[in-house]
Amino acid sequence: MTPSPKINSRFIKSIVTTAKETQTEMPWERGATRLAMIARRRVALKSSLRSA
Secondary structure, eight states: OOOOHHHHHHHHHHHHHHHHHOOOOOGGGOHHHHHHHHHHHHHHHHHHHHHO
């Protein structure tokens, strides 16, 4: 049983609309954020090693 073209077209349109509204951050866009997080972790690790 094949879905009717009208239903399939409506489904595709809803997917395209949702994709345009959604703002997903891609891995290459979060480089600075990721580096800052890694730097914070390194500082925390160094300070915990000194106090131990």
